[in-house]
Amino acid sequence: MIIQSLLDTDLYKFTMMQVVLHQYPAAQVEYRFRCRTPGVDLVPLVTRIREELDHLCSLRFADDELAYLRTLRFIDSDFVDFLGLFHLNARYVTIAPSTEHAGEIDIVITGPWLHTIMFEVPLLAIVNELYFAANHPDADLDEGRARLRAKIALLRDTKGFERVRIADYGTRRRFSRAWHDEALQIMKAEWGTHLAGTSNVWFAMRQGLVPIGSMAHEYLQAFQSLGPRLRDSQTAALEAWAREYRGDLGIALSDVYGLDAFLRDFDMYFCKLFDGARHDSGDPFVWGDRVLAHYVHNRVDPRSKTLVFSDGLDVPRVMDLYSHFEGRCQLSFGVGTNLTNDVGPTPLNIVIKMTRCNGQPVAKLSDSPGKNMSDDLEYVSYLRKVFGLPAQNAGNTAPA
The missing domain is CATH 3.20.140.10 (nicotinate phosphoribosyltransferase)
Structure with missing residues (x-):
């Protein structure tokens, strides 16, 4: 299986998760997947992604991994104690072929922020590795x-x-x-x-x-x-x-x-x-x-x-x-x-972004319009007004 450890993720997931545990443990969120690379058919991978997700959710932090986290000066002991009990739960994730766009897939993560924040990075790594294994098995x-x-x-x-x-x-x-x-x-x-x-x-x-x-x-x-x-x-x-x-x-x-x-x-x-x-x-x-x-x-x-x-x-x-x-x-x-990912085949440009928190839409208004992502364009327009940003760029925000 692709992911062998819950540590196989980015550090900022732990640092943000500690803030969530200490300050916002009841927050509810939604994340959505998007492939920005045109013409990519990910539908054949859906079954394998689900299998990898099930394996990911079977993992627990090992004792040596928890001990390592305790050595990081900014990680608190109570957070490590929490991680000793933590595991991901597949019931917060749905994976299915898109009903709107042929070849695309929908991955939606919905649930407590504290218990879903760790899905993003390993799921993206899973999609990447499955795609390249299927489409470029002989990559040199x-x-x-x-x-x-x-x-x-x-x-x-x-x-x-x-x-x-x-x-x-x-x-x-x-x-x-x-x-x-x-x-x-x-x-x-x-x-x-x-x-x-x-x-x-x-x-x-x-x-x-x-x-x-x-x-x-x-x-x-x-x-x-x-x-x-x-x-x-x-x-x-x-x-x-x-x-x-x-x-x-x-x-x-x-x-x-x-x-x-x-x-x-x-x-x-x-x-x-x-x-x-x-x-x-x-x-x-x-x-x-x-x-x-x-x-x-x-x-x-x-x-x-x-x-x-x-x-x-x-x-x-x-x-x-x-x-x-x-x-x-x-x-x-x-x-x-x-x-x-510079080994020959063209890399995928895939992301998983938060789209809602506590039932309300949230969005990023990037200086690079192609990076914007929201499923509520009316909210994006309002957000731009609140922060005093030019309205003419609002249409560049792509749906999730």
Whole structure:
């Protein structure tokens, strides 16, 4: 079976889940799957996905995995105790061929946020691996090894980039679990300090790497329902995060409502409180320049803050960004698909996004319109008005 451990997921699922346990244990949510790659027929995989889901729901955290989680400074002991009792339940997930679009499938996750938050990453990894096993069974991993080593050599052997550090963010869209494991071993052996760590907690534990992550879009989206009022939902989410981690895990995600709205909310208090911000949509050079100017405007030395770039990166793009921002701030880079699914076949662009919380629609208003996802366009239009965003882009929001 594909998923062998509940740790085989991204760190930010644990960090967000701890907030949910401590502050919002009764929240009810809905997630929906979407394949953004046109012309892909996933219907033949439905039975196998269900079988893999059943296996996923049979897993429990092992004693050594719980012990490892206890070593992470930001993970509380009561949360680990909870995980010792935790398991996923398949009754919260429905998987079926789409009744509206031929070749597409519907995956809907509905239930308590605390008990459904862990489905997203392993389900995406399952769909990916089943798709490539079915459609590219003879894919040549030697090609993947050659491509990976070329990326490693480009960064390692180019003068002026000795301090660049890249983290693996590739769990959700990896070619396979086995290739993800091998790719990390190659990077660890041949990249040395260029490899900052991995978002995957299982591989971090197994390979002695640093686990990396903080918050994802779903966390801030949920506060559209959980917060005191809609306009204050972003600040409420950041306040709740600070209340939970007391200055740790201080990278704020900036693109749930677009950069303009983020900078309006990310005032001097948050500029000083958080260690930095993460870019995940829109032009990264424009984003970085504006964030650094925002720090200066708020009398914060940008050289003391970290900009994290994670939107569709490859090694040449990382090097361009490093050249542009080096010396102006601290820098961190997360590379996903280009490290874990560049073996020949074209990767899938698949996502699972939160669409409702406590019965109300929630949405992301990205600086890249193609990343927007909601099943309620009237709500998206209202959300744009509340956050003062141009109405003309509302139609770019794709249904779940």
